[in-house]
Amino acid sequence: xxxxxxPPTRCRLxxxxxxxxxxxxxxxxxxxxxxPTLGKARDAARSAISLSNMRSLSQLMFTYTNDHDDEWLNxxxxxxxxxxxxxxxxxxxxxxxxxxxxxxxxxxxxxxASLLMHYAESNNxxxxxxxxxxxxxxxALQRTRDQLSGDEGVDHxxxxxxxxxxxxxxxxxxxxxxxxxxxxxxxxxxxxxxxxVPLPASKVLMFERFDFKQRQRxxxxxxxxxxxxxxxxxxxSTRFVSADGSAGEVDIADLVELSTSSLPKVAREFTPSxxxxxxxxxxxxxxxxxxxxxxGQRDTTAHPAWFWATRDGLKGRDLYTx
Numbered sequence: 016x017x018x019x020x021x022p023p024t025r026c027r028l029x030x031x032x033x034x035x036x037x038x039x040x041x042x043x044x045x046x047x048x049x050x051p052t053l054g055k056a057r058d059a060a061r062s063a064i065s066l067s068n069m070r071s072l073s074q075l076m077f078t079y080t081n082d083h084d085d086e087w088l089n090x091x092x093x094x095x096x097x098x099x100x101x102x103x104x105x106x107x108x109x110x111x112x113x114x115x116x117x118x119x120x121x122x123x124x125x126x127x128a129s130l131l132m133h134y135a136e137s138n139n140x141x142x143x144x145x146x147x148x149x150x151x152x153x154x155a156l157q158r159t160r161d162q163l164s165g166d167e168g169v170d171h172x173x174x175x176x177x178x179x180x181x182x183x184x185x186x187x188x189x190x191x192x193x194x195x196x197x198x199x200x201x202x203x204x205x206x207x208x209x210x211x212v213p214l215p216a217s218k219v220l221m222f223e224r225f226d227f228k229q230r231q232r233x234x235x236x237x238x239x240x241x242x243x244x245x246x247x248x249x250x251x252s253t254r255f256v257s258a259d260g261s262a263g264e265v266d267i268a269d270l271v272e273l274s275t276s277s278l279p280k281v282a283r284e285f286t287p288s289x290x291x292x293x294x295x296x297x298x299x300x301x302x303x304x305x306x307x308x309x310x311g312q313r314d315t316t317a318h319p320a321w322f323w324a325t326r327d328g329l330k331g332r333d334l335y336t337x
Contacts, residue, residue, distance in 0.1 A: 147176035188328035196289030217332035292317035
């Protein structure tokens with residue numbers, strides 16, 4: 016007797032709802048595990064690029080000093096008109112003006128890299144290079160890209176960057192003798208040289224304007240916002256290149272502790288001349304008034320001006336080294 020035929024096997028071509036949900040859950044779990052790792056890898060790469068940028072700028076600075084009788088980069092001259100102006104390299108007879116009743120010339124310290132790039136032979140006289148920017152500094156990068164793509168042209172434009180140059184390098188040490196900031200006058204301008212820095216390993220030559228590794232900071236009202244802590248925020252860890260060419264990183268909290276030392280000499284040495292509190296209207300002319308500076312305005316706290324207004328200027332020290 017012939018056995019009955021076997022019914023054809025039905026092939027299942029689709030997942031059940033439960034199986035799909037399990038797969039989605041596994042994918043979501045993997046993304047949750049991998050994203051922080053990828054984010055850290057990206058941040059590490061950006062940090063490496065930024066450190067390389069600062070080293071390149073410091074090398075350019077030392078090339079400049081070698082070509083200019085050991086003088087630090089300084090475009091100001093008290094015997095010219097205007098004394099607080101910077102000659103446009105591509106337009107002789109025209110100046111960028113840095114007027115302000117108390118902080119004349121200071122904003123140029125945020126733009127020094129543009130002029131330094133102009134002096135670099137490898138840059139063919141241009142004042143713009145990616146070397147001027149931390150890859151995560153979206154404000155400065157976008158501002159410069161907008162200007163370069165605009166109709167006004169670049170001959171009249173000087174770019175601020177992610178790395179700042181302390182005004183003490185072109186101003187007199189006497190301006191920084193007290194805990195209060197003294198208004199800049201023509202008499203404060205100096206042709207400072209390498210020899211005017213007695214403690215080069217302890218003197219910051221340039222630094223990152225924000226702690227780009229952190230993505231949040233506290234507000235004055237007690238909340239938090241998604242912005243990087245500024246270079247002098249007590250919660251920041253700020254990277255720098257010192258006047259001897261070495262690179263490093265310092266926790267601002269350590270400088271806060273030194274400024275409150277029980278040893279009067281140490282406390283004075285690490286208490287800057289005033290707060291970093293230039294108002295936003297100083298930066299408006301340069302398109303920087305929307306940057307998230309911590310200057311005591313817009314729900315921020317103004318912190319002591321470490322690096323920017325070091326006590327005793329070039330004669331002082333920013334870092335504690337033995």
